[in-house]
Amino acid sequence: MGAVKRAIPAEIGGEADVVMDSGGTARRASARKVLPIVEGVVLVAALLAPLLLQDYLTVFATRVIILALFALSFDLVWGYAGIMSFGQALFFGSAGYGVALLARDLDITNIFLVLPAGTIIGLTFALLLGGFLLLGRHPSSVIFVSLGTLTGSYAADRLARGWYYLGGQNGIPSIAPMSLGTYEFTEGPAFYYLVLGILVVVYLLCRFLVRSQFGLALAGLRENEQRIAFFGYKAQHLKAIIFTIGGGVAGLAGSLYAFHEGFVWPNMVGVVVSTQVVLYVLFGGSGTLIGAVIGAVIVEGVSFWLSDNYRDIWPIILGLLLLLVILFRPLGLISFVLGERERVGSFGARAKESVKENRDAP
């Protein structure tokens, strides 16, 4: 990626930058923290939502929160470590299939069993695929990793479609609800708050992770992989670790999704869902955890709102918006309120202006 950092922030609608990282970030010199305010507003809105929404909208909101959790997993991988995972749905969907099989064949629906199981499935698949794609004697090219993950997801989709045991084209319908003792989690406010609680916990863990020394190394990896390697970090290992963690989070989201929707189907592991999550994060703003959440909420929300009346043209509008965001707002919608300094974050006392470059350098 371009090595030159523009000193002057470009205005929206002004001359577009070629490079993704330097287009129009409103840089604020003040030390005012916007991020905690944004996070607080989102949390309060999420807590109040079921009280204000009708029942069927609460069900929709639950789905959005689960997808936000999924978006978080992609953001960890792409926004923080600069690994383009075009196959994130592979972990999401395989965990969904895994817990669906547990519920169907073994009658296991206990929440303390299925959610860890889904997470472990996601972790394992991510470890296998990530280990294969990322590790090795020679560092893999960015293109190889992105096409490799895409191909993995596509192949899994084809496998799920053709494999009778997994239900073929129809997937696995009517999964029993998740249970805790005798209580069953069905769609509604209880499920919503459960999912929201999980999202908050995972969010805080991720926030801790990306603000730690490990996160600092990751940020360095994204900015300039070679330099991090010269410092003595094992860049490939760092990448594999974060890829695996991302897979685990995606697995958790996938198992929640399977139980919430009550069925799993081949699209869930396929390219469609994989690209969907890329859209969320690009819209919201990659490289900030809250950006991923906001992106999922906005894309799903607007899509839900428009799809009643404009079902046919909505995907076209989505494509146009995505193109505009990529061209003019490469850091996503969050960059309207969040400065570059805060986005990168400060680590200890060494809060430095980051010079972004070479995210994609081989």
Next chain:
Amino acid sequence: MANAFVAAFEILSFGAIIVLIVLGLGIIASMMGIFNFAQGEFVLLGAYITYLAYAKGLPIWAGMVAAPFVVGALGFVLEALIIRRFYAAPIVAMLGTYALGLIIRESVRGLIGGFYLTVPEPIGGSIDIGAMHISAWRFTIIVITLLVMAGCYLLLSRTNFGLRMRATLENPSLARASGISTPLMYGATFAFGSALAGLAGALIVPVFSLYADLGLRFLIQGFVAVMVGGVGSFIGPVAGAGVIGTLSAALPWVMAPVVADVLVFVLAIVFIKFRPQGLIAGKGV
């Protein structure tokens, strides 16, 4: 004997279709370093234009001739307006072209609805060799693929235009210093790659019928073929396409289609992992 011959013909004709689709993808990837996610949609557009000509009562071949020119022109415009901004950043290029592809695909979906529309073969019937019958149109596709391949090769290796194109792509600043208009050459290369996709779409639509996800189906196969063949040359992606096309058509004859489907991708990824430069390494034609 007859069965084996029919199988061989099926495999060959599918291989030819993949080669035809990968040609444009490979030229853009090799020469410009961009993995064009909208390529599948250019194929779709070519198919749609052919269908449109047929629906308006024009001869089908007229649509097939028009398709590469229309899609090529669109490619030229898109390159000048949008793709040009992505050269420095391959991942952003993927996302940007994905967005473009989404717009085109959904527009076509809006125009044709969720239907599978059939277009008859301009050359119908079958060719009989003894007791064996092979589809005349599939045979025509093989012939056209061979001709297009040879034409592209000659264009890139023997003509002044090809020389300038290669010069631009290998060393842009030196090419500029030698008086070659590099932006024009980039535009022309992209337009050429898109035109090939349009042609591919026009030729395959009688075989696969027209539906909105037509291009998507071939896109990933195409990418894998380009990577297997090796990015950087003209021959590499073509060789990769031959291998991938042949494998994915041949394997279902010897094992369960589901397993074969997945196995091709797994084999390809493993191959690329251990030989990142692909089948045919190096730059040039």
